[in-house]
Amino acid sequence: MVFFDRHKVGELTGLLTSDLGSLKNLVSDNISRDRGLRALSEITGTLCILFTLSTELAPVLGLLMVSVSGLVALFKRSTVPTFKSYGIVQAQISDCASETFSAIRTVRSFGGEKRQISFFDNLARAYQNSGTKLGVLKSANESLTRVVVYVSLMALYVLGGSKVNAGKLSVGTMASFIGYTFTLTFAVQGAVNTLGDLRSTLASIERINSILSAKDIDDSLAYGLAKELDSKEIGDSNGGLYENGSVNKHFMSELKSSSSCSNLAWSGDIHLKDVHFSYPLRSDVEILNGLDLMIECGKVTALVGPSGAGKSTVVQLLARYYEPTQGCITVAGEDIRIFDKREWSRVVSLVNQDPVLFSVSVGENIAYGLPDDVVSKDDIIKAAKAANAHEFIISLPQGYDTLVGERGSLLSGGQRQRIAIARALLKNAPILILDEATSALDATSERLVQEALNLLMKGRTSLVIAHRLSTVQNAHRIAVCSEGKITELGTHAELVAKGGSYASLVGTQRLAFE
Numbered sequence: 001m002v003f004f005d006r007h008k009v010g011e012l013t014g015l016l017t018s019d020l021g022s023l024k025n026l027v028s029d030n031i032s033r034d035r036g037l038r039a040l041s042e043i044t045g046t047l048c049i050l051f052t053l054s055t056e057l058a059p060v061l062g063l064l065m066v067s068v069s070g071l072v073a074l075f076k077r078s079t080v081p082t083f084k085s086y087g088i089v090q091a092q093i094s095d096c097a098s099e100t101f102s103a104i105r106t107v108r109s110f111g112g113e114k115r116q117i118s119f120f121d122n123l124a125r126a127y128q129n130s131g132t133k134l135g136v137l138k139s140a141n142e143s144l145t146r147v148v149v150y151v152s153l154m155a156l157y158v159l160g161g162s163k164v165n166a167g168k169l170s171v172g173t174m175a176s177f178i179g180y181t182f183t184l185t186f187a188v189q190g191a192v193n194t195l196g197d198l199r200s201t202l203a204s205i206e207r208i209n210s211i212l213s214a215k216d217i218d219d220s221l222a223y224g225l226a227k228e229l230d231s232k233e234i235g236d237s238n239g240g241l242y243e244n245g246s247v248n249k250h251f252m253s254e255l256k257s258s259s260s261c262s263n264l265a266w267s268g269d270i271h272l273k274d275v276h277f278s279y280p281l282r283s284d285v286e287i288l289n290g291l292d293l294m295i296e297c298g299k300v301t302a303l304v305g306p307s308g309a310g311k312s313t314v315v316q317l318l319a320r321y322y323e324p325t326q327g328c329i330t331v332a333g334e335d336i337r338i339f340d341k342r343e344w345s346r347v348v349s350l351v352n353q354d355p356v357l358f359s360v361s362v363g364e365n366i367a368y369g370l371p372d373d374v375v376s377k378d379d380i381i382k383a384a385k386a387a388n389a390h391e392f393i394i395s396l397p398q399g400y401d402t403l404v405g406e407r408g409s410l411l412s413g414g415q416r417q418r419i420a421i422a423r424a425l426l427k428n429a430p431i432l433i434l435d436e437a438t439s440a441l442d443a444t445s446e447r448l449v450q451e452a453l454n455l456l457m458k459g460r461t462s463l464v465i466a467h468r469l470s471t472v473q474n475a476h477r478i479a480v481c482s483e484g485k486i487t488e489l490g491t492h493a494e495l496v497a498k499g500g501s502y503a504s505l506v507g508t509q510r511l512a513f514e
């Protein structure tokens with residue numbers, strides 16, 4: 001997740017399209033007769049023939065061509081920064097357009113059209129200027145190449161003519177030499193063009209490497225592998241824990257075969273032990289400061305507190321978008337870092353305040369993440385009925401085959417939420433995290449969603465994040481989070497009777513509970 005925090009959408013999109021396209025073009029465009037390896041082979045073959053025709057003129061021509069190539073290479077090197085800046089601005093334009101279109105309703109509601117247009121216009125001008133500069137450099141390079149080549153040829157013809165006049169070279173040999181010289185000229189120009197493509201591609205490779213080099217070794221997997229090596233004495237037949245800067249694949253397979261994530265998740269408590277955490281891009285700000293919380297197996301634990309207390313950060317750690325900077329999270333006494341993140345994701349279901357739906361059908365969204373061969377239409381319908389979603393789904397134009405639009409834009413908030421709950425029901429994970437799942441709904445939608453959530457939480461280890469305390473009063477335990485720590489823990493009645501910060505929150509929201 002740190003990787004996606006560090007890089008914008010447009011930057012990654014540009015890498016997958018423009019930069020990788022540049023790599024493709026380097027190969028495809030240089031397969032033609034006058035490019036790439038063919039040009040180099042023609043240069044080599046033609047020079048051999050020219051040396052055979054005249055051992056006096058050929059060295060002169062070779063020296064001239066080497067001089068031309070060196071001059072062009074020097075010129076090309078100066079264009080690399082321009083190619084690089086051109087690609088950066090291109091990525092910025094893509095990111096600006098993507099961000100604007102995805103937030104178009106916010107832009108419209110705040111009257112931000114002029115601001116976005118101005119911002120895009122500035123980037124477009126920078127892109128135009130960069131492209132113009134690149135075009136000028138390309139034109140200058142081609143002009144310089146042609147001038148130097150033809151001046152060299154003129155000098156060669158003068159020298160050859162003097163040899164013919166002196167009787168040292170026949171007219172036929174000179175004519176053949178001139179013909180092969182033109183062949184050599186075209187081949188050199190093809191090689192020069194290939195060099196230009198290579199410079200552009202090198203700029204793309206530099207951008208790709210700058211992004212890919214930011215990919216961190218999975219420290220959690222390394223932790224688990226090291227623990228397995230110590231406790232189970234897994235053989236080190238394939239070298240060390242790390243191999244060429246990444247985790248040894250041999251140990252990955254050993255770890256997965258020696259762990260049972262699902263069994264532990266269904267049977268054990270989750271314990272956040274003295275957890276400290278700072279986001280990687282804000283390492284100077286500690287969000288969690290020694291947080292300790294037990295989430296009992298098969299029961300509902302609510303986490304409440306003021307904004308900025310660290311509740312959503314707890315969700316992200318449990319989902320393993322990030323790992324604690326200090327302390328650990330265990331399930332049934334086992335540190336969850338011994339499990340591969342993909343394996344852990346199978347035992348956790350997360351329902352957010354604003355669930356993300358993909359621009360596919362309703363049925364495909366409900367079955368998202370599960371193999372097609374294990375999910376039937378009946379399974380999808382059963383999950384939808386349990387989530388109070390079946391009735392509205394069958395009223396849609398194509399029922400379960402209806403497309404939901406980008407991010408589910410064709411559905412209401414309550415409908416999106418119920419589809420997300422159906423997805424969680426179908427996944428049947430033992431651990432459930434509800435992050436403000438009903439806070440943005442109207443009363444009718446909230447009732448339907450809450451009924452579905454109550455069914456979903458039954459028998460599962462559930463953590464409920466909520467600002468609206470009426471939704472958590474029936475939780476088995478309520479934890480109050482403040483300044484990155486758990487400050488109060490108990491049932492609703494116990495915490496109200498205690499008269500602490502939870503009681504103050506209840507009073508603020510004017511809840512009338514017995």
